[in-house]
Amino acid sequence: MKKFATLLIAGMTLFGGAALAEEGATPAKGINYSFEGPFGTFDRAQLQRGYKVYKEVCSNCHSMKLLSFRNLADKGGPSFTVEQVKALAASFTIHDGPDTKGDMFDRPGLASDVFPSPYANPEAAAAANGAVPPDLTLITKAREGWHGTFNQLWNGIGGPQYVYSLLTGYAEPSAELEKEKPEGKYYNPYFQAGSWISMPPPLADGLVTFDDGAPNNVEDMAKDVTAFLAWTAEPKMEERKQTGFEVLIYLAVLAGLLYFVKKKTWANVSH
Amino acid sequence: MSGPNKYQPTSAFGKWFHERLPIVGFAKDHMLDFPTPKNLNYWYTFGGILAVMLVVQIITGIVLVMHYTPQTDLAFNSVEHIMRDVNYGWLLRYMHMNGASMFFIAVYIHMFRGMYYGSYKAPREVLWMLGVIIYLVMMATAFMGYVLPWGQMSFWGAKVITNLFSAIPFVGDSVTTWLWGGYSVDNPTLNRFFSLHYLLPFVLAALVALHIWALHVPGNTNPTGINIKGPQDTVPFHPYYTMKDAFAIVVFFMFYALFVFYGPNYMGDAVNYVPANPLVTPAHIKPEWYYLPFYAILRSVPDKLLGVIAMFSSILILLALPWLDTSKVRSGNYRPIFKGFFVVFAIVCVALGFIGSKPPEGSYVIWGRILTAYYFIHFLVILPLLGLLETPNPLPASIADDVLAKKKPMMLAPAE
Numbered sequence: 001m002k003k004f005a006t007l008l009i010a011g012m013t014l015f016g017g018a019a020l021a022e023e024g025a026t027p028a029k030g031i032n033y034s035f036e037g038p039f040g041t042f043d044r045a046q047l048q049r050g051y052k053v054y055k056e057v058c059s060n061c062h063s064m065k066l067l068s069f070r071n072l073a074d075k076g077g078p079s080f081t082v083e084q085v086k087a088l089a090a091s092f093t094i095h096d097g098p099d100t101k102g103d104m105f106d107r108p109g110l111a112s113d114v115f116p117s118p119y120a121n122p123e124a125a126a127a128a129n130g131a132v133p134p135d136l137t138l139i140t141k142a143r144e145g146w147h148g149t150f151n152q153l154w155n156g157i158g159g160p161q162y163v164y165s166l167l168t169g170y171a172e173p174s175a176e177l178e179k180e181k182p183e184g185k186y187y188n189p190y191f192q193a194g195s196w197i198s199m200p201p202p203l204a205d206g207l208v209t210f211d212d213g214a215p216n217n218v219e220d221m222a223k224d225v226t227a228f229l230a231w232t233a234e235p236k237m238e239e240r241k242q243t244g245f246e247v248l249i250y251l252a253v254l255a256g257l258l259y260f261v262k263k264k265t266w267a268n269v270s271h
Numbered sequence: 272m273s274g275p276n277k278y279q280p281t282s283a284f285g286k287w288f289h290e291r292l293p294i295v296g297f298a299k300d301h302m303l304d305f306p307t308p309k310n311l312n313y314w315y316t317f318g319g320i321l322a323v324m325l326v327v328q329i330i331t332g333i334v335l336v337m338h339y340t341p342q343t344d345l346a347f348n349s350v351e352h353i354m355r356d357v358n359y360g361w362l363l364r365y366m367h368m369n370g371a372s373m374f375f376i377a378v379y380i381h382m383f384r385g386m387y388y389g390s391y392k393a394p395r396e397v398l399w400m401l402g403v404i405i406y407l408v409m410m411a412t413a414f415m416g417y418v419l420p421w422g423q424m425s426f427w428g429a430k431v432i433t434n435l436f437s438a439i440p441f442v443g444d445s446v447t448t449w450l451w452g453g454y455s456v457d458n459p460t461l462n463r464f465f466s467l468h469y470l471l472p473f474v475l476a477a478l479v480a481l482h483i484w485a486l487h488v489p490g491n492t493n494p495t496g497i498n499i500k501g502p503q504d505t506v507p508f509h510p511y512y513t514m515k516d517a518f519a520i521v522v523f524f525m526f527y528a529l530f531v532f533y534g535p536n537y538m539g540d541a542v543n544y545v546p547a548n549p550l551v552t553p554a555h556i557k558p559e560w561y562y563l564p565f566y567a568i569l570r571s572v573p574d575k576l577l578g579v580i581a582m583f584s585s586i587l588i589l590l591a592l593p594w595l596d597t598s599k600v601r602s603g604n605y606r607p608i609f610k611g612f613f614v615v616f617a618i619v620c621v622a623l624g625f626i627g628s629k630p631p632e633g634s635y636v637i638w639g640r641i642l643t644a645y646y647f648i649h650f651l652v653i654l655p656l657l658g659l660l661e662t663p664n665p666l667p668a669s670i671a672d673d674v675l676a677k678k679k680p681m682m683l684a685p686a687e
Binding site: 071144152258259270 | 310354361545
């Protein structure tokens, strides 16, 4: 049986190796984030900068339907203060209603509101942009940076890296490719659905100015905003890893104790 | 072992109750005193692990249902509501989601253990067949559960799998429409899948009870495959196997926890975090990993109807396994040639899984066909012939003898 297990693992490794080299789109750039690994946490300042990039750039076209303003003050997130969140929510206009007379009205946002979407419906979004800009709340969980059974096991699924690579990956197509250019599309070899993307390059050096004076080249902003999007996709990540560490220690101690109980129980039986 | 009840209640109430419902005595006979071969190894702990995983899935599932909404416009967001707003909702949902994968990892080990040690042979055929039925119901349950978050792969997976029924001659389209509750996968489909996903785990629990009943009639097999000859071969289930199983369960939970806490989405598909959209087909529609070998078999046959038949046959053939394996020797330990074929078969199953995860093009198609053919040849040709042609190694006289023979070299070693 032991031999069988070894062979099985050997077989799986072989197939895993083959699985590393596969599938079309360019694999994402393997940049590192502070929130990777079993003890990784979000960098608060980075999330706050990322929020600013999202607010000033992405939110013009992309919705963020699963996030509420109050989440920005949650533990394990960008750690805005409650006052900051209230002020920040108030800077948005929320279309609400109907009131007691049956009329719709506009009001400043509250911390409990979800982020308003830039378009009333997907049809309006598609009409304005050529394609529906996807909702960004879960985008880093909904995309893969690379493929392969073992590659993803060791390096993660690479969602944030995918979005980063997409934001920084716009390039001039070769003359050959230029001929195939669809109307109103841009060349981006990282785009999973085939190199031509409807979104124009959203970032330019110095586009957003950070309050903490952090560098604001395209790469820096892309990294900050993808870190923010990794948090919006997985807001309980820090709690999850922390709990996991405690659970594993508990289980390891329990397993150790049970091992000795089992050993003692069986001590007088030859088996 | 349904011999006479040895349980003697001590209290007056105990006696009164025992005469009316001997449930305490029953539990004592079957959960504490049950004579179990003393040479079971850790491969035999997966039955207990599976029972615990079923309980984990039912408990997390019941709580998830308190927060989930089975409606196509709301389902996806209600799952995200669980992930974001429900206290420890992320834990419940990740436990349930990865619990399904763990359930299948454990069941596959359990099944391969049964195949290696010949656990399906007389007098345990019904025990084995109940196991195959449990496996089928598990697959149905997991499939419907995967549809509930109403992501892209939920929707398209449901569409592809339910579409298989349209291959049935003459009535195929009507059957599919009936399954869907409409002319496409839509709200009625989601509602009925939700209903059945809640029902089937309890059916599973009942089947598991039958499975354990069928196990307790002849008793456990063991790595030697020979029958229990007397009390020197067995130990009572408690405390010997309760403690061994408990240790194994906790170790398995550590493995489970690694995924729940550090790679919760590794076994899933990223595309399922995109809400279902009937107008956009994902680039690669593929089922969860535990179905991949069967998906490979389905796609290896060029004809749709024959592919569906091949896929279902590949599972149903397991029902005939007790009669396809003609060898009189149970345990693979004493079957030198069978051992090799067993390993090859296990690798073929993993390889089929790999093929199932790939787009059906180029050499994947050829390999899929070769491996599919081998899968059936293993059951239909190799196993029947092997039992007739192979000369098994000599069997030990009894379990106790075998244990003593294995202990001898250990005595020469300085410490255990």
